[in-house]
Amino acid sequence: MRTNDVMLQTATKVVTFIILMFAVHIFFAGHYTPGGGFVGGLLTASAIVLLMLAYDIETVKKIIPFNYVMMTATGLLLALGTASASIFFNVPFFTHAYDYFDLPLWGKTSLHSAALFDLGVYLVVVGVTMTIIQTIGEDE
């Protein structure tokens, strides 16, 4: 069913990007201030859902041609891989590593293997949420 709500569509064009930017911010902020992969993923999913409400599933599929099942699988692999990478350094499963680096532009930055794990969580949450919504939405 094709909707044609000009007001909603116009607003969506702006709001979607705000939500997406916020999602990215929330994801990276997670380790020190409120946020994290889970909320970030949900926010991203909600931005896409908003797009779907304003336009329709087919259009959104063209704009964001992701295979969400693959995204879920990638996320799971990334999470599991991060967790098991530690066994190659002869420390117990799931031991995280972190350190502080001086990067250009950013200055002193902490890089943390937990962020990779969180990225996995993020991908799984987006992947599964969108898989569910897309499959149910497409079902006739």
Place this chain on the structure above:
Amino acid sequence: MSLVFLIFLPIIAALFIPLLFKKIGQIHTGWFVLVVPVILFIYYATLLPTTMDGGTRVSEFQWIPSLDISFIAYLDGLSLLFSLLITGIGSLVVLYSVFYLDKKREQLHNFYVYLLMFMTAMLGIVQSDHLITLYLFWELTSISSFLLIGYWYTRDRSRFGALKSMMITVFGGLMMLGGFVLLSIMGNTYSIRELISQAPELLGHEFFTWALVLILLGAFTKSAQFPFYIWLPDAMEAPTPVSAYLHSATMVKAGLYLVARFTPIFAASGTWVWLVTGIGLFTMFWGSFFALKQKDLKGILAFSTVSQLGLIMSLLGASALGFHVEDAAGTVFKYAAFAAIFHLVNHAVFKGSLFMIAGIVDHETGTRDIRKLGGLMSIMPISFTIAMIGSFSMAGIPLFGGFLSKEMFLTAMLAIAEFDLFSMDVWGILFPVLAWIGSVFTFVYSFYFVFHTFAGKHKPEELPKHAHEAPIGMLVSPAILAVSVIAIFFIPNVVGDWLVKPAVLAIQPFMYSNPEEIDIHVSAWHGANTEFFMTLGIFAIGALLFWSFRKWKQAYDAFPDSVSLNRLYDSFMYLSDGGANRFSAVYMTGFIRSYLVYMFGFVVLIVLSTLVITDAFVLDLSNTAPIGIYEIIILIALVGGTITILAAKSRLTAIIALGAVGYSVALFFVIFRAPDLALTQLVIETISVALFLLAFYHLPKVSKKEERMGFKLGNAAIALGVGITMTLVALASHSQKILPSISEYYKETVYSEAGGGNIVNVILVDYRGFDTLFEITVLGIAGIAIISMIKLRLNKKEGQHENK
């Protein structure tokens, strides 16, 4: 080269097979696979001089050190003999399969991956010195056998046979694990070598007989002994190379290996001797008798394998007698172990060639039904020659290897009659008699197999294909085996010194300390003694029975199909399958509300009764926060929303009210300064309302239906119960702090140990990362479930059950 690594060589090679199959499809994948067993065979052959001197090789790889579990490859004469059989016959079978399986039509990648997996598993069994890893490999052979039998999985019979073999062998495997655990408790070690060295202390232990019986169950199921043999004939649905390899030459001999390996521990027990020898001999008789009833070429061979395995088993049982006789190395009791291993080698060689011939006949004529076959002698002369050599060896006719081991078998059985412990002096005479009868039928079915296929009248009209000789490549493997059959007859003592004696040392360490001490010389002619006359009798009576077979074969119809072990298995499977279905149908109603009632009902029951029984409920309001105006307003919104859901006439109202409840909870989080939770709750609420609206679109129209009063009251009781339980638990846990709160620990370590600032998120990704890992896994599974529910909805008309 590390021996442990070599065990895993085949399975590592298996990783590349699918790639080779997809990328280099024009070359038969089997050629690549062939390299693996050939390399291993050559390597193991170079170790022969070591074991001939009574030496051994050990190499170890720690797997789970904290549980004391490691892969230990221990090569002595017995292990090396089996390793050579596995890789040697394996090479020939792979070569044969290259011509047997069509590279265009067959799923070769599946086949060879399973086969290589099996090779690793089998090598693991015969080389493991560690009980737990031995068990691991043992079950891996069951699994790969399951996969190989079910290779043509679209056929009903294949799936049935695969499942049957799996059920029976895995049952035995589990029993065996029980025996292993008991042994390790008794000896306080997992190492078989250490257990053997403390065998005398184990004998008096209260678990001894239990361990013995359980381990024998494992060996008997795997080696198809009576009454567990019923899986082997059904396993013949596998492609013929598999039957030749797993179901005659190697896997079914794992049970024999196990018995041989544990003989030094259990030989002292009379139960062991009786069970192993008795069951083995009875199986030998039973298998040979019913082999003649079979109409399928591979069926005959399957029963023949059962029978021959029984023969070797009984010899292994008899080899334990050497433990009880003074200075056994100088008496007639010395022959049993040697005969067992010698016949094991012979059997692997001649039965392998016979299976390959059965496969060739099937391949070139299109049928394995012996009633339709006949007169192939002139059409397939090479196959006929090979089949004849194999069968004559099996029948125990001179000039073929089987004759020598068959003679020694009779010697060993006659020796039992002279044994005077374990009331053998009364019953012992039964052993040679049963052995003799079994041998007569062995003679008859060997002739039946070869002459009803190749002699007699050719019936081209009954054959699906125009019969012709097999391509030369297919004949190479059986021909090599047939030549070996004859070679063994002429050089038995070379085989004895190189292969058999080192293995006998492993079975009877209580008699010998070095292979050279074993004073056995095999010769084709050893005087006109009792065994010689028994053999003559076998030939005479056997030939008589064979010529008159058409007259008395109706006798087999006297055994009704309705009373058989197979029928017992079928009804057991049918009852357990159907019974389980009926039982679960009682509570699996298909309504989510029923399931929710079970879940909530049990939560209320368990939590409330725990609260009451442990007297855990305490109410202490001294340390509670004040209730302000905001809390009251949100609470009113919450309760109002909940009541609206219940009272709502339309679904839309209910969904919106549910959203309102969720947002109110989020507001609570804001008030109590939990921004993470509030944020998550808000987003989740938004998305789930969207989801609800989506699903709502698909729901059927609401029909006004008044539920019964009792149903409503029940639901109300459960709802109230859950509410009360949660309230009580919350109050009780707030009122008493039995354990100190963990939050202090988080506060102290979040920056110093975990390098983060936000405790909630660090808990998610680090402190309790396992939880998160499994949660996202569950999420992923839920996603897959929804896809399969919606996209792959089964058509109702199609079968509900794959086997119907």
